Amino acid sequence: xxxxxxxxxxxxxxxxxxxxxxxxxxxxxxxxxxxxxxxxxxxxxxxxxxxxxxxxxxxxxxxxxxxxxxxxxxxxxxxxxxxxxxxxxxxxxxxxxxxxxxxxxxxxxxxxxxxxxxxxxxxxxxxxxxxxxxxxxxxxxxxxxxxxxxxxxxxxxxxxxxxxxxxxx
Numbered sequence: 001x002x003x004x005x006x007x008x009x010x011x012x013x014x015x016x017x018x019x020x021x022x023x024x025x026x027x028x029x030x031x032x033x034x035x036x037x038x039x040x041x042x043x044x045x046x047x048x049x050x051x052x053x054x055x056x057x058x059x060x061x062x063x064x065x066x067x068x069x070x071x072x073x074x075x076x077x078x079x080x081x082x083x084x085x086x087x088x089x090x091x092x093x094x095x096x097x098x099x100x101x102x103x104x105x106x107x108x109x110x111x112x113x114x115x116x117x118x119x120x121x122x123x124x125x126x127x128x129x130x131x132x133x134x135x136x137x138x139x140x141x142x143x144x145x146x147x148x149x150x151x152x153x154x155x156x157x158x159x160x161x162x163x164x165x166x167x168x169x
Contacts (some may be wrong), residue, residue: 015057022066023053033071037078045081049074121155124148 002012007133011165034042052073053060108111138148 015054019057019060023050023070026067027068029067030070030074033074037075038081044059045078045122047076048077052077119151119155120148121153121158123152125150125155126160130150 008018027046027050030046031042034045034049038045049070053070054071120143123141124134124137128134134148134152137147140146141148143151
């Protein structure tokens with residue numbers, strides 16, 4: 001008769017039980033911190049932090065501050081989430097980075113705008129609309145971040161001049 005085997009256990013065979021107990025004991029504190037960091041999305045952040053802490057248990061040093069270690073993990077995760085959706089304000093207009101790229105309609109509008117911008121500023125505006133950071137665009141163009149910002153400002157002014165209120169909306 002074939003012998004039944006148990007499914008492989010997750011990577012916790014070498015994790016001390018005291019680590020798990022400390023994590024469970026700190027859950028209320030994690031919820032409080034998560035609520036101050038992200039508000040209504042606190043439960044998701046607590047879950048993501050607990051999973052990350054369990055995965056990184058090997059990097060925790062005995063005798064170190066467990067709460068500080070877990071709090072740093074949580075703050076790092078929260079900062080990463082905020083960065084994905086943080087709005088950019090340029091010339092009084094708010095632009096939100098697109099996580100999954102633009103929709104077909106937005107892509108069409110960006111191509112229409114791009115047809116009127118043939119210089120570096122136009123490239124910068126389109127790449128920023130796709131969610132790229134200005135410093136990364138500047139590096140790829142071989143200019144400083146300040147120079148790229150000037151190109152972007154000139155291109156925005158040209159768009160506003162060309163499209164008027166439509167571009168400002």
